[in-house]
Amino acid sequence: MTSTHRLPPSGTQCLLSARPTPTDRIPFADLAAMTREVREEVEASFAQVLDSGRFIGGEVVERFEQDWAAHCRTAHAVGVANGTDALQLALRGLGIGPGDEVVVPANTFVATAEAVVLAGATPRFADVGPDTLLLTAATLEAALTPRTRAVVVVHLYGQIADMDAIARVAAASGLAVVEDAAQAHGAVWRGRPAGSLGDVGCFSFYPGKNLGAFGDAGAVVTDDADLAHRIRCTRDHGRAQGSHHEHPFLGTNSRMDALQAAVLSAKLPRLAAWTSARQLRAEQYRTELSGGPVRLVDDASGGGHVYHLLVARVHARDRVRSALDQAGIETGLHYPRPCHLQLPYTGCADGALPVTEQAAGEILSLPMFPHLTAEQVTRVCDQLQEIVAAAVDADVA
Numbered sequence: 501m502t503s504t505h506r507l508p509p510s511g512t513q514c515l516l517s518a519r520p521t522p523t524d525r526i527p528f529a530d531l532a533a534m535t536r537e538v539r540e541e542v543e544a545s546f547a548q549v550l551d552s553g554r555f556i557g558g559e560v561v562e563r564f565e566q567d568w569a570a571h572c573r574t575a576h577a578v579g580v581a582n583g584t585d586a587l588q589l590a591l592r593g594l595g596i597g598p599g600d601e602v603v604v605p606a607n608t609f610v611a612t613a614e615a616v617v618l619a620g621a622t623p624r625f626a627d628v629g630p631d632t633l634l635l636t637a638a639t640l641e642a643a644l645t646p647r648t649r650a651v652v653v654v655h656l657y658g659q660i661a662d663m664d665a666i667a668r669v670a671a672a673s674g675l676a677v678v679e680d681a682a683q684a685h686g687a688v689w690r691g692r693p694a695g696s697l698g699d700v701g702c703f704s705f706y707p708g709k710n711l712g713a714f715g716d717a718g719a720v721v722t723d724d725a726d727l728a729h730r731i732r733c734t735r736d737h738g739r740a741q742g743s744h745h746e747h748p749f750l751g752t753n754s755r756m757d758a759l760q761a762a763v764l765s766a767k768l769p770r771l772a773a774w775t776s777a778r779q780l781r782a783e784q785y786r787t788e789l790s791g792g793p794v795r796l797v798d799d800a801s802g803g804g805h806v807y808h809l810l811v812a813r814v815h816a817r818d819r820v821r822s823a824l825d826q827a828g829i830e831t832g833l834h835y836p837r838p839c840h841l842q843l844p845y846t847g848c849a850d851g852a853l854p855v856t857e858q859a860a861g862e863i864l865s866l867p868m869f870p871h872l873t874a875e876q877v878t879r880v881c882d883q884l885q886e887i888v889a890a891a892v893d894a895d896v897a
């Protein structure tokens with residue numbers, strides 16, 4: 501592909517003729533339109549919470565927990581303070597702690613590994629498959645040791661990992677299966693939703709997530725009544741339910757607040773439409789980029805990918821990213837330094853994890869949000885293809 505862009509070799513600025521005005525900029529994500537859709541409803545719910553004086557827990561939180569459990573098709577949902585706590589409390593609830601190892605994909609947000617350490621256990625990093633960049637049965641198997649007690653499967657970018665194959669390895673080794681579904685609200689695998697496929701599912705409702713609060717929040721979902729009970733107690737200082745002064749568990753403070761639950765309840769009925777809008781734009785990206793120099797991370801979900809992130813893999817990623825920025829297109833990186841190469845996790849992998857390490861230098865998250873327009877996607881695709889082709893030409897010359 502020939503290009504009108506002159507993209508010089510690394511270290512120099514991209515020469516683009518005119519910088520776009522701020523109004524032409526395409527954001528990486530835009531929460532404002534979603535907020536506008538729910539604003540009136542949220543304000544009415546906030547008024548009710550203010551009148552009730554129940555700011556933590558209470559009816560509003562319980563209603564959201566019921567609705568979220570129904571959405572995930574699990575028997576229980578427990579609202580907590582954030583996604584990291586959801587993972588930590590799930591692991592603790594499963595009895596995982598000091599002396600135990602937990603397999604975690606190296607290609608994830610660092611919180612997945614952090615939660616293992618906060619539970620007192622040791623993360624052991626696994627590589628990922630080259631097409632989806634998700635944990636696979638083979639990469640899980642390669643990371644097992646006699647001390648492995650659990651695996652945290654991360655449904656990164658919004659796509660569920662191959663849970664059938666992973667469940668077979670987990671069952672053969674007696675591992676508990678925890679789903680990190682922080683990026684996969686409503687994602688589906690063979691007809692079953694994220695969070696319902698392992699022993700326990702963990703969600704983040706950080707504002708930028710597909711279902712996002714107006715602050716931090718998270719949830720744990722499970723069919724296991726005892727586990728749900730332990731997590732309910734643990735999130736509230738280990739307090740016995742129904743008894744204010746009995747603390748039979750070592751707990752923490754990780755309660756969901758009512759204002760966040762009110763936001764989540766207002767947004768939940770719109771999640772399916774917002775997900776369809778993301779899927780439509782993802783389809784457009786795939787069509788417009790096909791045959792060109794830009795490769796997208798595969799969608800192997802059979803329609804169940806919820807596209808929290810739309811991730812490309814490109815040559816000369818950092819130069820391409822800054823050229824896109826100059827062209828008024830914002831992008832993200834998820835994640836440019838794998839967990840096993842972060843300082844606190846030195847020694848938690850058996851040497852190099854080549855697929856993760858190569859991907860870390862190539863991945864580029866393109867604009868993706870429900871109110872992204874078809875015209876914006878076309879502009880991103882045109883610019884991206886031109887810039888990547890120029891980068892390839894410059895490096896070949």
Ligand SMILES: Cc1ncc(COP(=O)(O)O)c(C=O)c1O
Nearest residue numbers: 582583584609611612682704706
């Ligand atoms: C894959 C993954 N796991 C865990 C988390 C942690 O969630 P939180 O930020 O709500 O603690 C996130 C959130 O960014 C995430 O993307």
